[in-house]
Each structure stands twice: as structure tokens, then as C-alpha cells.
Amino acid sequence: MKKSNKIESIPFEEAVFCVFDFETTGTSARTEKVIEIGMTRIKKGKIVDTFSTFINPGRPVPFYITKITGITNSDVQDAPYFDEVYSQIKNFIGNSVLVAHNLGFDLSFLRSECLSADLQMVSNDAICTLKLARKIFPALPSKSLGNIVKHFKIRHRDVHRGLGDAAATSKVLIKMFNTLRDEHNIDTIEDLISFQSSASLPPTFNIKKKKLADDLLKIPPQPGVYFFKNAKGEIIYIGKAKSLKERVRNHFMSNAIRKSKKIVHAASSLEYKTTNSELTALLAEAELIKLHKPKFNTLLKNFPRSYFVKITSEKFPLPEIASAFEFDGNDYYGPYPNRNSVTETKEIVDKAFQLRECNEKEFSKKRKCYLMDIQRCTGPCIEAEIENKYNEEIKRVHDFLSGQNQSAVDRLLNKMKELSEKQKFEEAAQIRDVVQRILNQLQRSSILSEPLNKANVLVEVSATPKNEYVLLLEGKMFFRNFFIEPKAMQIEEALQDFFEGSIQSRKELSQQDLERLKIGLSWLIKNRGQIKIHYLKNYTCKEELGANFIFSKGHL
Incomplete structure (x- = not known):
């Protein structure tokens, strides 16, 4: 299978990975055989497919291997031989990037099995999570899969089994994505391969240009952005950092990734x-990357996907799950950190409120469905005078998504009592589970309890060396001393206008506002432990708001 430069140049988070793990009769590929393979496929940061099979080694499974893996002779005696299953393995791998923890071990067995069966060995790009762990977590005493899994608090099922270990390795790789991107400037598969192969120790500085060395000494430890420029003064690379000093010096280390070395070589x-x-x-x-389009910023960074509950704006609105938001007139609640949390919230809404769940095509047929029969929908498809009642139900949904639970709980408790009296205990138990979810306040997994397009909040961010404040008024963000827009309205002025009722942010929304909101919310949900949301409707003036800051008391 021929390597593709196209694959190497794509963002590593968008690449397709095949994580694989062999269980074997021993540790040496020259003398031992494979008895099981487990594989997972990762696409866009998620496990989307799996494959596993026992493999007949043509010899007994040693007793000590059975003790470690639980795999017995009876498991493999009727299993296919390696050459009989290799086409399935090869098809599953496809053009993906191979991944394993201690890649050398698994590749040696794959190579040996192919050689002994006269099969063509795959030649895909490959990543070793053990090598990555040594680079990313040098302080960990052990970089074994078990120790890395504990470090990330990953649930590791079926330890020492092919699919169990492959799944655990997949989750480790996905957990590494943010660190690789944010702390090591990794953008592409080529960067990732270069990073894992670079020398680990001892790192030393490698600065041949005096101007660069002098500039590096001036870099402070504060957060910010940095610019590498060539001899003509053109910006060739832009980066950001929580600590400029720590991030920038990584570009000059002898063990820096290939891309960093190219940047330093071209910079003056x-x-x-x-x-x-x-x-x-x-x-x-x-x-700044969009504005200057620097040579080495070939790709804009991808931000983790967020999820929302969208309440549509049509005559009879319905709740939907959305993986993005727009300024399109719909109300978006969120963001939620993952699909599971937003799905659970949507399920609660479906079961606790009488809203339609049909799409427009079904709704236009004007035929009632079973949801009306079980009192899960008010039936706007067939009821002519239902709009006011339906709007009241929508208002209850808005209240629920804003954190007001009692109405939903009371309704479900009454329904549970009614089902119990009819001896429909299984259905009553399902309602009980929904009530428990509400009482656990699952909706708190959302950052905001107001729709994004209508939210008026001040976000207080605990930061070093000083705290940050971001004002969000109906989709528009305001900052303090943001050098990108030195003449833009400052937070203090925007807050004053808000409390005086004179601000008109909605008329000024732009594509830039949308992009800022997407990036900002992605960061906020990742760093939710550092933030406090202040809802402006709870205050009458700036001074009252400032008195309620939790990271610092007083004024902005």
C-alpha cells in the first residue's frame, strides 16, 4: 500500500487512524505467532468502527499466555489462519494511519506473519502512542498502556485482549490530540510522525541568527501571540501561547519538530x-492568520466540536440536536461538551414536554401519530386551534433549558403515578429514570442557561497574570484592551450602555462575530473550571455586578 503525500499533509485530527493490537504466543516475532487481532477506526476524533478475530497459530497456546489473556486452545482451534483473514485486516486498514502502543512489537508480528504466508505487507504511515507518551509526559514513571490509561482516567475493558487494548489505545490517542496541537504545534500527520521520531534528550538550543537570539530573550511569560518574520519583514508564521516564553523556545530546541526547524531556518x-x-x-x-495568510500557517486549527439544543423558529417549533450554531433566528442552548450529554437533555425534553418530533415532510401530511396517543405531543398536525397551547409548551421547554426544572418534574411525577395505577410498571420505571436525570441537573453540563443568540452575560475568567473578562451581548463579544481592535467599544462602555438600555448589538452581528463566538465557546467549554458566568438580568448596574466577582472583587 503506497504512502500518500496527501495523507501526510492533512490535519492530524481529520486523518483516519487504524489502531491495532495483537495477542501472541510469546514476545519474539521470529519464533512466535499471532492468536488474536483487535482493531478500531478513528475518524474526526471518534471511534467509528471495530474489528476483531481469533487467529489459529497452528500450535498450542502456552499456559502462561492463557493466564495473561484468557485465550485458550479451544478459542483458536477453529479460528481462521492469518492468511485466511489478512484480506479483511487489510481492507479494514485501508489508507488509514496505523497506530499501536509499542508499535515496533505489533509491526514486527504483522511483518513476520506476512512474510511467512508470502503476503504483501502494508506500508501505511504509522504512529506509536508509546513514543508520543514519552515526549508528552516525560515525568510519568511508566509509559505503559496501563499507566497512561490510569493517567487519563480511561476505562480499560478486556485488558490484554486485542480489541480491549486497541480501544484503550484509541482513547489515549484521542486524549493526546489537544496537547499535541496546543503545546507542541502539531498540525499535520507529517508533523506527528516527525515529532514522534525526533530525539527526546537532551534538548538544547539551536539559534544561529543573532537577531533571533536577541528577540527570544525579550519574550515574556505572559499569554499572547508571536510572529516569525523573514528578511523582508513578512510574517511567515503566527502562533499563540498560554506562556509565550515556554512556547516560543520550543521552536528553537534541537528536538523540535521538522516544521519548527523550517520556520526557524526561514525566519530573521x-x-x-x-x-x-x-x-x-x-x-x-x-x-491574524486569516489576515496575513503566513506561509507556514497552511491550515487553520480545528476546534473541538460542541453540541447544542436548537429550538427552531417556525410556527410550531421543535427541539433538535445541532453540532454548530448560526445567527439564523433559531434559539441555541449550549454548548454541551459531548454528544451524550446533549442527547440525554434532548431525550428529557422529548419525554417531559408535549412537542412534535416529526420532520416537516411528515408534519405536512396532517396525520396524527402514536405520540399523540401516548400524550407525548399536543397534535398540532391535526388540531386547528392549538397554537397558543403549543406556544405555552415551548415556553416551558425554554424555562427547563434555562435551569427551571420543577414544572417538568411535577408533570413527570403525575404521569408516573398514573402509569403505576394502571400497573404499567415498566413504563413508570422509565419515567422515574427521566425524573432522576432531571434531579441530577444534567442541563448544567451546558455552559449557558440562555440561548446563545439572546444571552447577555459577563464571563469572568481566572487567568495569570490577571483575570480576563468577556462580555457577550446577544451574540456579540466585547473585550478589554484587545489589540486586534484598539478602537472597538470596551467592556466598561458596553456594560454601561446595556444597563442604560442604549446598546444595539443585534444589528451589528457579522461573520467575524460568529467565528469569534465559535472559537470562544470551544475554549470556554474546555476550560469551564476557570470561568464564572454572570447573567446581566440579575444585576442593575456595573457596580453591583463587580461586587459579585468570585476571582477578584470590585471593578473590572
């Missing part, structure tokens, strides 16, 4: 701009 000078926090550094980086 180095400049920087500090920001109040990593959040505004991230926003500044994205906008």
Missing part, C-alpha cells in the same frame, strides 16, 4: 503581542 526576526489570557490569544491568532 521574532515579535510578539501579549493578551490578557489564552482565550484572547486564541481569538487573535485565528484572525
Whole structure:
């Protein structure tokens, strides 16, 4: 299978990975055989498919291997031989990037089995999570799969089994994505391969240009963005950092990735701009890259996907799950950190409120469905005078998504009592489970309890060296001393206008506002432990708001 430069150049988070793990009769590929393979496929940061099979080694499984893996002779005696299952393995791998923990071990067995059966060995790009762990977590006493799994608090099922270990390795790789991108400037598969292969120790500085060395000494430890420039003064690379000093010096280390070495080789000078926090550094980086299009910023960074509950704006609205938001007139609640949390919230809404769940095509047929029969829908498809009642139900949904649970709980408790009296205990138990979810306040997994397009909040961010404040008024973000927009309205002025009722943010929304909101919310949900949301409707003036800050008391 021929390697593709196209594969190597794509963002590593968008690549397709095949994580595989062999169980074997021993540790040496020259003398031992494979008895099981487990594989997972990762696409866009998620496990989307799996494959596993026992493999007949043509010899007994040693007793000590059975003790470790639980795999017995009876498990493999009727299993296919390696050459009989290799076509399935090869098809599952496809053009993906191979991944294993201690890749050398698994590749040696794959190579040996192919050689002994006269099969063509795959030649895909390959990543070793053990090598990555040594680079990313040098302080960990052990980089074994078991220890890395414990470090990330990953649930590891079926230890020492092919699919169990492959799944655990997949989750480890996915957990590494943010660190690789944010702390090591990894953008592409080529960067990732270069990073894992670079020398680990001892790292030393490698600065041949005096101007660059002088510029590096001036870099402060504050958050901000930095610019590498060539001899003509053109910006060739823009990066952001929580600590400029730590991030920038990584480019000059002898064990830096290939891309960093190319940047340093092409650069003649180095400049920087500090920001109040990593959040505004991230926003500044994205906008400056779009503006300057630097040579080495070939790809804009991808941000983790967030999820929302969308309440549509049609005559009879319905709740939907959305993986993105727009300024389109719909109400978006969120973001939620993962699909499971937003799915559970949507299920609660479906079971606790009488809203339609049909799409427009079904709704237009004007035929009632079973949901009306079980009192899960008011039936706007056939009821002519139902709009007011339906709107009241929608208002209850808005209240629920804003954190007001009692109405939903009371309704479900009454329904549970009614089902119990009819001896429909299984259905009553399902309602009980929904009530328990509500009482556990699952909706708190959402960052905001107001729709994004209508939210008026001040976000207080605990940061070093000083705290950050971001004002969100109906989709528009305001900052303090944001160098990208030195003439923009400051937070203090925007807050004053808000409390005086004179601000008109909705009329000024732009594509830039949308992009800022997407990037900002992605950062906030990742760093939710550092933030406090203040809802402006709970205050009458700036001074009252400032008195309720939790990270610092007083004024902005």
C-alpha cells in the first residue's frame, strides 16, 4: 500500500487512524505467532468502527499466555489462519494511519506473519502512542498502556485482549490530540510522525541568527501571540501561547519538530503581542492568520466540536440536536461538551414536554401519530386551534433549558403515578429514570442557561497574570484592551450602555462575530473550571455586578 503525500499533509485530527493490537504466543516475532487481532477506526476524533478475530497459530497456546489473556486452545482451534483473514485486516486498514502502543512489537508480528504466508505487507504511515507518551509526559514513571490509561482516567475493558487494548489505545490517542496541537504545534500527520521520531534528550538550543537570539530573550511569560518574520519583514508564521516564553523556545530546541526547524531556518526576526489570557490569544491568532495568510500557517486549527439544543423558529417549533450554531433566528442552548450529554437533555425534553418530533415532510401530511396517543405531543398536525397551547409548551421547554426544572418534574411525577395505577410498571420505571436525570441537573453540563443568540452575560475568567473578562451581548463579544481592535467599544462602555438600555448589538452581528463566538465557546467549554458566568438580568448596574466577582472583587 503506497504512502500518500496527501495523507501526510492533512490535519492530524481529520486523518483516519487504524489502531491495532495483537495477542501472541510469546514476545519474539521470529519464533512466535499471532492468536488474536483487535482493531478500531478513528475518524474526526471518534471511534467509528471495530474489528476483531481469533487467529489459529497452528500450535498450542502456552499456559502462561492463557493466564495473561484468557485465550485458550479451544478459542483458536477453529479460528481462521492469518492468511485466511489478512484480506479483511487489510481492507479494514485501508489508507488509514496505523497506530499501536509499542508499535515496533505489533509491526514486527504483522511483518513476520506476512512474510511467512508470502503476503504483501502494508506500508501505511504509522504512529506509536508509546513514543508520543514519552515526549508528552516525560515525568510519568511508566509509559505503559496501563499507566497512561490510569493517567487519563480511561476505562480499560478486556485488558490484554486485542480489541480491549486497541480501544484503550484509541482513547489515549484521542486524549493526546489537544496537547499535541496546543503545546507542541502539531498540525499535520507529517508533523506527528516527525515529532514522534525526533530525539527526546537532551534538548538544547539551536539559534544561529543573532537577531533571533536577541528577540527570544525579550519574550515574556505572559499569554499572547508571536510572529516569525523573514528578511523582508513578512510574517511567515503566527502562533499563540498560554506562556509565550515556554512556547516560543520550543521552536528553537534541537528536538523540535521538522516544521519548527523550517520556520526557524526561514525566519530573521521574532515579535510578539501579549493578551490578557489564552482565550484572547486564541481569538487573535485565528484572525491574524486569516489576515496575513503566513506561509507556514497552511491550515487553520480545528476546534473541538460542541453540541447544542436548537429550538427552531417556525410556527410550531421543535427541539433538535445541532453540532454548530448560526445567527439564523433559531434559539441555541449550549454548548454541551459531548454528544451524550446533549442527547440525554434532548431525550428529557422529548419525554417531559408535549412537542412534535416529526420532520416537516411528515408534519405536512396532517396525520396524527402514536405520540399523540401516548400524550407525548399536543397534535398540532391535526388540531386547528392549538397554537397558543403549543406556544405555552415551548415556553416551558425554554424555562427547563434555562435551569427551571420543577414544572417538568411535577408533570413527570403525575404521569408516573398514573402509569403505576394502571400497573404499567415498566413504563413508570422509565419515567422515574427521566425524573432522576432531571434531579441530577444534567442541563448544567451546558455552559449557558440562555440561548446563545439572546444571552447577555459577563464571563469572568481566572487567568495569570490577571483575570480576563468577556462580555457577550446577544451574540456579540466585547473585550478589554484587545489589540486586534484598539478602537472597538470596551467592556466598561458596553456594560454601561446595556444597563442604560442604549446598546444595539443585534444589528451589528457579522461573520467575524460568529467565528469569534465559535472559537470562544470551544475554549470556554474546555476550560469551564476557570470561568464564572454572570447573567446581566440579575444585576442593575456595573457596580453591583463587580461586587459579585468570585476571582477578584470590585471593578473590572
